[in-house]
Every structure is written in C-alpha cells, then in structure tokens.
Amino acid sequence: MSKIVLTKADTLQGCVKINGAKNAALPILAATLLANEPCVIKSIPPLADIENMCEILKHAGYQVRRRNTTLSIQPKPLKNLKFPYELTNKLRASFLIAGPLLAKYKHLEISYPGGCAIGARPVDLHLKGFEALGAIISKQNGYIEIFTDKLTGNKIYLDFPSVGATENLIMAACLAEGQTVIENAAIEPEITDLANFLNSMGAEISGAGTDTIKISGVKDLSGADHRVIPDRIEAGTYMVAAAACHGHVTVSNVICEHLKPIIAKLRESGIEVIENYNSVTVNAAERFKPIDLKTLPYPGFPTDMQAQFSSYLSGIPGTSIVTETIFENRFMHLGELKRMGANIKTEGRTAVIEGAALTGAKVKATDLRAGAALVIAGLHADGETEISDCQYITRGYYQFYENLNQLGANIVRID
Ligand code: UD1
Numbered sequence: 001m002s003k004i005v006l007t008k009a010d011t012l013q014g015c016v017k018i019n020g021a022k023n024a025a026l027p028i029l030a031a032t033l034l035a036n037e038p039c040v041i042k043s044i045p046p047l048a049d050i051e052n053m054c055e056i057l058k059h060a061g062y063q064v065r066r067r068n069t070t071l072s073i074q075p076k077p078l079k080n081l082k083f084p085y086e087l088t089n090k091l092r093a094s095f096l097i098a099g100p101l102l103a104k105y106k107h108l109e110i111s112y113p114g115g116c117a118i119g120a121r122p123v124d125l126h127l128k129g130f131e132a133l134g135a136i137i138s139k140q141n142g143y144i145e146i147f148t149d150k151l152t153g154n155k156i157y158l159d160f161p162s163v164g165a166t167e168n169l170i171m172a173a174c175l176a177e178g179q180t181v182i183e184n185a186a187i188e189p190e191i192t193d194l195a196n197f198l199n200s201m202g203a204e205i206s207g208a209g210t211d212t213i214k215i216s217g218v219k220d221l222s223g224a225d226h227r228v229i230p231d232r233i234e235a236g237t238y239m240v241a242a243a244a245c246h247g248h249v250t251v252s253n254v255i256c257e258h259l260k261p262i263i264a265k266l267r268e269s270g271i272e273v274i275e276n277y278n279s280v281t282v283n284a285a286e287r288f289k290p291i292d293l294k295t296l297p298y299p300g301f302p303t304d305m306q307a308q309f310s311s312y313l314s315g316i317p318g319t320s321i322v323t324e325t326i327f328e329n330r331f332m333h334l335g336e337l338k339r340m341g342a343n344i345k346t347e348g349r350t351a352v353i354e355g356a357a358l359t360g361a362k363v364k365a366t367d368l369r370a371g372a373a374l375v376i377a378g379l380h381a382d383g384e385t386e387i388s389d390c391q392y393i394t395r396g397y398y399q400f401y402e403n404l405n406q407l408g409a410n411i412v413r414i415d
Helices: 022-034 048-060 092-105 124-132 163-173 189-200 232-244 256-268 303-313 332-339 368-380 390-395 400-406
Strands: 004-007 013-017 039-042 063-067 070-074 107-111 136-140 143-147 155-157 179-183 204-206 212-216 225-227 248-252 272-275 279-283 292-294 319-323 343-347 350-354 362-364 384-388 410-413
Touching (some): 004 368, 022 039, 022 070, 048 390, 092 107, 092 143, 124 143, 189 204, 232 256, 232 279, 232 368, 303 368, 332 368
Parallel strands (some): 155 179, 362 384
Antiparallel strands (some): 004 410, 039 070, 272 279, 343 350
C-alpha cells in the first residue's frame, strides 16, 4: 500500500509532456494476439495495467519485449487458452483478449472479470455480440468459456455504446466470415486508434469514430508498427491540476480535438485555455466560476475526468452540479473530499457542490481517477494532505508525482 504526503501548491508552472494513452494501448495489445507476425507498438508507458496485460499475452505464449516505451510482441506457439483469476482480476481490460482469441483460436476460458470500485461493470454486451457472431458461451465456477466452430459476420446493435464491447467485437469480427455491422458503437478516439492499428495489420474496418462500424472479415492478419495516441485523460488531469492551483501550464503531445469537452468546461469556469498545434496552455487567473457538468459517452464529458473536476469545483465559490451517468458508483472520492472540508450533497447520481476552501487531511484513494482527484485536492488545500492506497494512481499515470513536482508541487512518497 503506497502513500504520499503533499502540501498546497501556490501555483504550478511549466510544461508537461503526455504519454501514450493507456486506454488505447490496452486494446491494441490485446489485438496483437490476432497477428501472425511481430508487432511493434510505440509510446506505451510502463504502467502497472500495461505490464499486467503483457503478462496475459505471455501466459498465452506470446513473447513480449520492452525497450523504453516501445513494446515488441511476437506470436509463438500457443501455450494457454485458460486465463485464471490471478491474471485477470488485476485489470478489467483483461477481458479484451476474448475477441481476438475467439477469432483466432476459436476457444478460450477466462475468469469472470467481476465488479470493481466504480460499478458492477458487466460484460453482457460483449457476450451478446460474440453470440451474434456464432459463439457459444458457458459460465461455470467463475469462468466464462467461449467457443465456436466458425464466426460469421452479423448485424449487432449495442444497447449502450460500450467502449470495451465495441473494441472486443471489432477484434472478433476481423477474422469472421462476411461482414459485421456494429450499430450504436462507441466513438471514443481509442476505438479509432484500435481500428487504425487493425487496418494496418490488414483488417478491413470502416466507420470507426462513428456509431456504425463495418468490418469485412479477412483470412488472417499480419504484424504492424503503430504509435498509440496521446492520453487525453492524463492531459486533462494536468490541465485541471493547473486550473486548481492558479497555474500556467503547457501540456504537450496532445490532440486538442480529443480534449474538447475538457477545454470547454475549463473555459466555462473562467480559465483561459490556448490551443496550439499539439499542445494546450492553461492560464488560471482569478476568474473561477462554478459550473454544471454531466458525464456522457464521447464526445460528451468523459467519466474519467469527473473526479478531477469534482475536486477542482469543491474549491470554487458558488454552486456546481456534477452528474455521473456512465458508472453507478463513481462518487467515492466525494466522501474523501468531504473529509477535506468540501461541502457536497449527493442524491443518486448527482452531486451538488458548494465551493469551500479545502484543508489537508488523511484520505484514501479508492480508484485511479479518484486518487488523481485527491492529489488535485491536496494541491489546493491548506496544510498537509496524506493519501493512502496510491497504488491506484500509478496504475494510470506515469511519473505523476515527478511531473507535478517539476511544475512546483511538493509531493513526497512514503512507501
Ligand atoms: C472504458 C475505459 C474506462 C472508461 C470507460 C467509459 C478502458 C480500458 N477503460 O471502460 O476508463 O471509464 O470506458 O468511458 O478503455 N456496460 C454494460 N455491459 C457491458 C459493458 C458495459 O452494462 O457489457 C456498462 C458499464 O457497466 C458502464 C457503461 O456500460 O456502466 C460503460 O462501460 P464501457 O464503455 O464498456 O467502459 P469500459 O470499456 O469498461
């Protein structure tokens, strides 16, 4: 269990460079299971979630080598198609191996991914889609067994534009016979990145980035070289940290288009955000206003930024209203913020935040983004904040404390 201690940062100043997106890298690593030849994936930081996904590829028998932020994945004779709880419980995205393995090897057994802190996170949409392609599913002793003689393209309508289900079904459909059409598909940038990678391996996918994705099955897929897109959530987190601390921070290696909802909400709150070619500069003078926000699928406001904004808004005078529509239990950080003096009332999925000056306290990270939110709270709270269970934070942010300290924060690890 790792811990940090931090004190108020009067300002944050300087430049921070964003890494490749964890949530783009994870499905792309799963997709390398489809390749008949080596793949080289660039711009992948060594985060715990990524390393856990690499362990899963190795368990299947593939060879994975890292050189700095480049991963080389080489197919080798298959060792395992059964993935135990000890491997899959470490990250929800482990379930993304189901689509590629089903497509290529026609069979797998994977420990049920289960719930997590932010909600139950079922995989029913993934499974319904696999069945529509011709898979048979059986659930026993905590495992889901998925097998087929042959996958055949079909029309699949997703009841909700699930990111993971869209990714899994694209990967399964790549080697299915005939055409698959996924309707009400997720349109997150990470989906487009996955489709671009698969197309460079020889897949035939069109419409990624829209709600109708068409996949014409091909016989096999070769290897490919790919650089993953920058992490829009990592970028957004530094932008909000800068906003909360009256900062002047340039966040580089970003795709501004992907940051639209974050930029819009910061501007609405009175923060100046300057968009450059591949960077954004946040200038946070004393013009903060409370705002309302509601999480929605892309291009709506991302649920992965809700906790960080809630933390920022807790310190802005006036009433802000935050509504979480994606995950049913994503307000756990609010209890911790209240320990720091935040004035927040929740009713169902809505939080009413009356801005108040925060004071440092002992708090606990309950998940990745909740942890980042507490770091932001500690940066604008008076006095000292101690955050425990910080292992969640380093699952998604590479050199987070080092980067913030370079900008002027004072964060000390007490591992
Ligand atoms: C991905 C992201 C996560 C982000 C989320 C929403 C990765 C590795 N993770 O998670 O950071 O917060 O998108 O933007 O990319 N649902 C079902 N049945 C299903 C699948 C999902 O009911 O079969 C529900 C979930 O419980 C949740 C909602 O749909 O309430 C959104 O989930 P989904 O879009 O699938 O998120 P993930 O892919 O798990």
